[in-house]
Amino acid sequence: MSSSGWNLTGDALAETLFSGVAVGCKYALVALGFVIVFKATKVLNFAQASFVLVGGFLCWQMAVTWELNFYVALLAAMVGGAVLGMVVEQLLMRRLLGEPPFALIMLTVGVLYVLDNVTTAIWGPEDRGLQDPWGSRTVDLGAVNLAVADLWTIGVTSAALLAFYLFFGHSSLGLAMRATADDQEAALAVGIDARTVHRVSWAVAGALGALAGIMLASGAGSVGPGLGLIALVAFPAMILGGLESPLGAVVGGLVIGMAQQLTALLQPEFAPWLGSGFERVAPYAIMVAILLVRPYGLFGEREVRRI
Amino acid sequence: MVVGSTIEPTLGQADKALDVENLEVVYNDVVLVLRGVSLNIARGAIVTLLGANGAGKTTLLRAVSGLLELHRADATKGSIRLDGHDVTRLASASRVGKGLAQVMEGRRIFTSLTVEENLRSGGIAAASRSEANDTFGRMLEMFPVLARRLHDVAGYLSGGEQQMLAIGRALMSGPSMLLLDEPSLGLAPRVVEQIRDVVVEVNRHGTSVLLVEQNAAMALSIADHGYVMEHGRIVREGPASSLLADRDIAEFYLGGGTDRRSYADVKTYRRRKTWGA
Ligand SMILES: Nc1ncnc2c1ncn2[C@@H]1O[C@H](COP(=O)(O)OP(=O)(O)OP(=O)(O)O)[C@@H](O)[C@H]1O
Numbered sequence: 001m002s003s004s005g006w007n008l009t010g011d012a013l014a015e016t017l018f019s020g021v022a023v024g025c026k027y028a029l030v031a032l033g034f035v036i037v038f039k040a041t042k043v044l045n046f047a048q049a050s051f052v053l054v055g056g057f058l059c060w061q062m063a064v065t066w067e068l069n070f071y072v073a074l075l076a077a078m079v080g081g082a083v084l085g086m087v088v089e090q091l092l093m094r095r096l097l098g099e100p101p102f103a104l105i106m107l108t109v110g111v112l113y114v115l116d117n118v119t120t121a122i123w124g125p126e127d128r129g130l131q132d133p134w135g136s137r138t139v140d141l142g143a144v145n146l147a148v149a150d151l152w153t154i155g156v157t158s159a160a161l162l163a164f165y166l167f168f169g170h171s172s173l174g175l176a177m178r179a180t181a182d183d184q185e186a187a188l189a190v191g192i193d194a195r196t197v198h199r200v201s202w203a204v205a206g207a208l209g210a211l212a213g214i215m216l217a218s219g220a221g222s223v224g225p226g227l228g229l230i231a232l233v234a235f236p237a238m239i240l241g242g243l244e245s246p247l248g249a250v251v252g253g254l255v256i257g258m259a260q261q262l263t264a265l266l267q268p269e270f271a272p273w274l275g276s277g278f279e280r281v282a283p284y285a286i287m288v289a290i291l292l293v294r295p296y297g298l299f300g301e302r303e304v305r306r307i
Numbered sequence: 308m309v310v311g312s313t314i315e316p317t318l319g320q321a322d323k324a325l326d327v328e329n330l331e332v333v334y335n336d337v338v339l340v341l342r343g344v345s346l347n348i349a350r351g352a353i354v355t356l357l358g359a360n361g362a363g364k365t366t367l368l369r370a371v372s373g374l375l376e377l378h379r380a381d382a383t384k385g386s387i388r389l390d391g392h393d394v395t396r397l398a399s400a401s402r403v404g405k406g407l408a409q410v411m412e413g414r415r416i417f418t419s420l421t422v423e424e425n426l427r428s429g430g431i432a433a434a435s436r437s438e439a440n441d442t443f444g445r446m447l448e449m450f451p452v453l454a455r456r457l458h459d460v461a462g463y464l465s466g467g468e469q470q471m472l473a474i475g476r477a478l479m480s481g482p483s484m485l486l487l488d489e490p491s492l493g494l495a496p497r498v499v500e501q502i503r504d505v506v507v508e509v510n511r512h513g514t515s516v517l518l519v520e521q522n523a524a525m526a527l528s529i530a531d532h533g534y535v536m537e538h539g540r541i542v543r544e545g546p547a548s549s550l551l552a553d554r555d556i557a558e559f560y561l562g563g564g565t566d567r568r569s570y571a572d573v574k575t576y577r578r579r580k581t582w583g584a
């Protein structure tokens with residue numbers, strides 16, 4: 001982005017911040033998926049990364065191989081991600097209900113590896129272009145060039161987050177999810193069906209993961225086995241936000257995305273001794289720094305309990 | 308050892324709001340906590356269950372409402388019927404669907420949700436949305452304290468307000484059978500009176516009540532019938548009036564006119580002395 005020699009302009013900074021928001025949106029989607037499952041089941045779901053991977057490939061399959069309309073493919077891939085989430089919950093997690101969370105977390109690591117390998121077995125190891133309608137086109141506002149794919153990422157993510165907010169904060173099922181997260185036994189006692197809550201949580205996480213995968217692969221990105229790894233950068237985003245806070249996941253994602261892009265812009269200039277590719281480490285560095293100050297994360301709550 | 312036998316043999320299956328028969332509950336596959344408990348509640352009655360700490364009262368309520376699995380416990384023997392339907396193996400949500408509601412020990416309101424959300428969560432299991440809305444309105448009339456604080460986070464309510472909220476939340480599903488686990492625990496006498504009035508009021512509208520209490524004087528003053536549980540068995544039962552007149556009950560649960568009136572005193576006293584020995 002910045003050419004050789006120090007020439008940081010307001011335009012370059014604006015472009016960087018904008019692309020930082022777009023990158024942050026993708027992390028926010030993944031982190032939100034993590035948080036929803038964690039809230040409902042207290043399980044840290046590493047398989048979230050495979051929802052991202054599978055979502056990207058499903059969209060590619062439908063849009064490129066089957067030549068479906070891209071937006072149809074996008075929605076269908078999200079549905080596919082939701083179904084995958086429910087299948088994982090139904091087949092595996094449910095059998096271990098009541099076991100220590102540690103066993104469940106290891107199980108999600110197992111699912112991550114299995115799905116990664118299955119994906120490679122089906123679609124092969126090479127990277128492929130998603131052939132999305134946005135490509136590498138840009139919109140030029142004076143000297144500031146904004147990638148069309150980034151604009152769409154921000155728009156689609158905003159729509160998804162708004163839908164989630166309405167669902168989680170204002171629907172019966174959302175209330176059931178929040179009640180279950182607060183006190184599972186009390187939720188059962190008032191007649192909330194915990195299984196439905198778990199299934200829906202995994203479905204939402206799967207759909208959000210798939211959407212994140214598509215967004216990561218669009219524009220300058222590509223679909224390939226590495227997609228899942230990028231998703232793991234959302235991990236610090238979730239921890240940064242405080243594990244149980246959907247808002248925290250979104251803010252954490254945005255912070256990480258912007259930090260990453262800013263690091264890519266500024267670090268070669270100011271701290272070249274950190275070596276190349278430091279922006280990939282930056283999210284973890286920020287996570288450590290913030291956790292030192294706020295061990296519960298930015299939005300983590302110390303419990304209010306009065307008994 | 309077991310003093311009580313099956314009572315009121317004339318009571319038909321259909322007249323019982325709740326019928327627990329010879330129930331045995333085991334925790335972690337090994338700890339036998341309920342050892343053949345039988346108890347029933349005539350439709351429209353208030354029945355109280357008394358017993359020392361650790362007797363198994365909460366475990367019985369967990370069994371009735373279908374929460375054993377969560378505690379790695381299992382009903383290994385016996386049956387539970389709600390309104391004549393066998394619910395022994397049903398999920399908790401289905402039991403709520405059959406008219407059961409519970410106010411759990413320790414209130415267990417959703418501390419991070421608002422008062423309104425707590426109440427609404429109780430209405431998720433209601434027959435219909437309009438019915439839930441009607442009940443919501445009635446709850447606000449019944450509990451003016453809650454009406455005033457609808458949008459406050461429930462974790463910041465006082466203990467008494469939280470207990471009212473827990474009761475209101477349980478009533479939101481429009482139950483025909485209400486279980487209450489020590490609702491007066493740790494609350495001021497004035498609040499205990501309010502809770503008693505609420506229970507009587509709810510019962511007057513046709514809901515059968517099973518009231519687990521430490522406060523035997525309060526419980527027996529409104530109950531039709533009472534049971535005393537010890538070490539996982541029912542050791543006494545009878546009409547509330549006869550239990551009130553009973554000297555042993557008076558000694559153990561009503562303070563016996565001595566200095567054992569305070570909760571902590573009574574609890575330690577009970578741990579030393581037991582029934583049926
Ligand atoms: N989750 C559990 N696992 C193992 N044992 C348990 C569990 N919960 C309760 N128990 C045991 O079961 C017995 C009965 O407990 P329970 O809570 O039913 O008693 P209680 O009559 O409600 O007592 P309290 O008046 O103190 O509330 C106790 O000995 C207790 O230690």
Ligand SMILES: [Mg+2]
Nearest residue numbers: 364365366412
């Ligand atoms: Mg108890």
